[in-house]
Amino acid sequence: MKWALNLRTVVAVTLLLMLVLLPVYVELTGSRFLLTLFTRIIILALAAVSLNLILGYGGMMSFGHAAYLGIGGYAVGILAFEGVTSGFVQWPVALVVSAAFALVIGALSLRTRGVYFIMITLAFAQMTYYIVAGLARYGGDDGLTIQKRSQFFAPINLSNKVQFYYICLVLLFASMYLIWRVVNSRFGMAVQGARSNDTRMRAIGFPTYRYKLTCFVIAGTLCGLAGALLANHTDFVSPAMMYWTRSGDLIIMVVLGGMGSMFGPLFGAVALLVLEEVLSGITEYWQIILGPLLLLIVLFARGGIDGLLGKVRHG
C-alpha cells in the first residue's frame, strides 16, 4: 500500500487513531452513549466493507445485502433462545449459514445482469425476510430478545462494553486487511476487470462467473459476522434488520464513502451515522437534507468522500 502524504491518508489515519482511543476518551468523559454509538458504527462499517467488495470492486449491485445481517443475527438469536449460548458454536454457525445462503443466492443471481441482478438479489433478501418473519416460535415480526450474549472462555466477556468494542474493532481491521489482500491479488484484479468489461475478461480466459461468486460468498460471510456482532450489541434481533430499505442504507454508506476504495466504507459508515446522531439532535426533519444530498453525490461527486479527499493535493 502506498501511503502517499495526502489529505485522504491523513484523514484515514486520524480516524483510525480516534477509533482506537475512543474508549479512553469515554472513560475520561463518562459519555457511555458514545461507546454504544461507535460500536454500532464499527459493526455497520464491517457490513459496508463487505458490500464494498462486491459493489465497489466487483460492480455487483446487490440490493439484498442486509439479508446476511439478519441471517448472522438470527443464527445467534435462535441458538441463544434454544439454550446454546456458546460463541464457539453460534459464530461459526452464523458464518457457515451466511456463506451457504450467499452461495445459493449468488449462483442464481449472477446469471443475470444489470437491473435484473438488482431485482433478483432484492427478491431473495425479501424471501429471507419473510421466512424469518414467519417463524412464530422466534417472535416473527415482534423480534427476539437475546438474554445472554455469546459466551466464550474467560476473560472474554462480551457484556463488557469496552471489551466488546475492541473485539468489533479488531474484526473490522482484520476484515479490511482481508479485503485488501483479496482485491490486490490476481483474483481480485480479475474481478475488477470484470466490472469494467466482463466479456473481455472472459475472452482473456478468466472464469469470471466463478470469481464473482467467490467474492459474493466472501462478502456474504463477512456480513453474517457483522450480523452476529449486531445481535450481541443490541441483545435483540428482528426481521426488520433485513428489510430492503436496510440494504439501501448499506449501499448509501458505501457510495457516500466512496465505492471501490479501501477506506470508503469506513468513511461512509462514520459519516452517515454520526450525521444521523448530530442532525437528529438539531431537527427531526434531518432526512430531508439526506435525500437531496444523495442525489447530488450521484450527480456530481461520484467518488464519494474518499474521492473528494483524494482531490485535495499537497504542494
Next chain:
Amino acid sequence: MTLFIEQCLNGLQFGLLLFLLAAGLTLVFGIMDLVNLAHGSLYMLGAYFAATFAAWTGSFVLGAGLALAATLLVGMAVEVIAMRRLYGRDHLDHVLATFGLILFFNELVRLIWGAGGMSLPLPSWLNTPVRILPGVDYSAYKLSIIIVSLTVAAFLYVLVMRTRLGMLIRAGASNREMIGALGVNIKLLFTLVFGLGAALAGLAGLMQAPILTVQIGMGENILILAFVITVIGGIGSIRGAFVAAIMVGFIDTLGRAYFTDLLRLAFTKETAATAAPALSSMLIYLLMAIILVVRPEGLFPASSK
C-alpha cells in the same frame, strides 16, 4: 363457496390496484430506462392529496379528482427537475438517486402534513354492501375499485394501442434511439409518460386509502411488489404488467386466506397465522426468481432487442 368468490374478488381488486402502480413503473422503465424507486412516494402523495382535498371540498369524488391532477403535476415537476439528469446513466445511479428521493418525500410529507397520518373516510353511498350474487355481499367500494381500475386499464389499452401517442410509447419501449432519430420531441414525451405514471400511482394510492391507511412510508411495502410485477410481466409491457399484477394479487390474497387453514392442519393456530402471510409473500418472490432465471425478459417482453 361464497367465501371463495369473495376471496377471488378481493384478489382481483388487489391485483388491479397493483396493476395501476406497476403500469406507470413499467412504462417509465421501458421507455426511459429509468429505475424509479420513488414511484411509491407518488402513490403516497396521491393518498395524502386525496385526504386533504376531500376534507376541503367535502366530497370524496371531487377530492379524488383534484388529487389526481395534483399528483400528475408533481410527477411532471419531478421529471423536469430531477429525472432528466439521470437519463443515460447507470442503473445504480438511478437506484441511489431515487432512494434519496424517497427519503426526501417522506420528510416533506412529514413537514407538511405532520407525523400522524390522515384518514380518508368513505361517503355513505360507498360504504354499503352490495348483493352481487344470492348470499354473496361485497363492499360497494371495493366493487367500484374494480370497475374504476378496469376502466383505466381499458383506457390505457386504447391509448397505447390505438393512438399516435401510444404508438410512440410502444416504439420507444422497443427501441429508444430510433424514435429520437425519427425526430420526435423526446423531452415532451418523457415528461408526459412520467406524469401519466405518476397519476396512475396516485390513483392507486388514493383508492386504497379508505381501506388501508394514509401514512408516511406507505409506498415502500407495495413498491417492491410493483417492481416484482414489472419484472415478471416484462419491462415496458403494459399487457405483461396486467397479467402479472392479477396473478400476484390472486396469489397474495388467496395464499393468505387459505395457507392459514392449510397450515393449521399441522401446526398451532399461532404458527399458522404467522407463517401464512410469510408463505404467500415468499411465493411471489419465488415466482419472480424463477422467471428471472428461466425467462429474464418476462412473460410479455416489450423490447425487440
Next chain:
Amino acid sequence: MRRALFAASAALLFAAGPAAAQQKSIKIGFISTFSGPVAVIGNDMRNSFELALDHMDRKMGGLPVEVIYEDDGFKPEVGKQKTDKLIESDKVDFIVGYIWSNVLLASMKSAIDSKTFLITSNAGPHQIAGEQCSPYIFSTSWQNDQTPQAMGHYMNQKGVKTAFLIGPNYAAGKDMLGGVASTFKGRIVGQELTKWPDQLDFSAELAKAKAEKPDAIFVFYPGKAGVQFLSQYAQSGLKGQIPLYTAFTIDELSLPLQKDLALGVPGAQEWVNDLPNDANKKFVADYIKKYPGLRPSFYGAQTYDAANLVASAVAATKGNLSDKVAVQKALEKADFKSVRGKFKFNTNHIPIQNFYLQEPVKDQDGNFVLKTVATIVEDNQDRFANECNMK
C-alpha cells in the same frame, strides 16, 4: 500515573457524600407512538401526562420534572433503540409509556439491566406478569388477559353459547384471544389472527365468521384498526345479525370516527370516563378544559395514574433515587389517588382492580360517549402472578 490521579479524584468526588448523589431534577423518559395513524393514542398519553404534571406544579418531591418524549414508530426495534438512548444518553430516572406489548418486550431488558424503573401505562404482555417479572417493571394498566377475561365472564352472563374470536397476530392480540378463551364457558367455533399492523382489510375473516354462524363475535383491534373493523362489520351485513363483544376496540379516540357503528357494542375496561371518584372527575374535567374538542381515553387515564405513581415514589424517598430498593418499595405502596378509585399492586406489580362494562351511547348534545353500565368483576387479579418469582 494518570490512572491513579483519576481514581483519586473520583474517590474524592464520591467521598463528598450523598449530597453529591442528590438529584437536581427528576428526568422521565416517555416512549409512545407519535407517528402514523396511531399517533392519536400517543398524543392522548402525552396530553394526560402533561396534565398530571400541571396538577402537581411540574414538581415531584419538590424537584422540577423534565420529560423527554420519544417515538417508537410502532416498531419494536425502534422502541428498543429509543429506550436505550433514554437510558444511556439522557440518563433518565424513570421510563413511562409503551402502548404496544411487542415494543415493551423488546425494550425491557435494557431497563432491567440498567436498573431503571419502567412503568408501562398500557402494554401488559403476560411475560411481565409471569416468568419475566422484575422488581424494576411496574404497570398502571393491566395484564393483557384481564380485560378480555372480564368480557368472557360477561359473555357467559349473557348466555352466549358459541363464539368466534378475531384479533391481530402479535403479543397482545394472542393474549387477548387467550384471555377470552380462559373464562368463556361456551364453545369457540373459530379463531383468526390477522397480520399486524399491515392488514386492515378484515373482509376475509368476517366472511369466515359469518360462515360459522356463532352466537357472538369477540374482537380486539386497537386504534385505527378498530374503526376499520366496525366499518367492515357493517359492510359485510353482520351488524344486527351477530352481536359483537369487544376489548380495546372502542374508546374515546376511535368512537368519534366509529359513530353510529359503535352504538350498542359492549366493551370491557378498567376505567370509564364517568367513574364517580373525585380524582377522575378532576382529570376528565381539566382534560376537556385544557384540550378543547378532545376527551381522555383509558390510555390517558392510565398514563395520568403513572405520573402520580412516580410522583408518590419520589416524594416518599425524598428524591433520593439512588436507593433502588427504597424506590421499589415506595412504588409498590402505590400511595396515590388513582382515577380508577381504589388501586393496589399485586406481588408481580400488576394492578388488582375492577373491570366495568362500557357501552357507547349518544348524549343529549348528540355526542358519542362511553357509559359505565355495570361492574363485571371486582378486585380482579391477573392469572400469571404465581409464575412470577421476583427477586
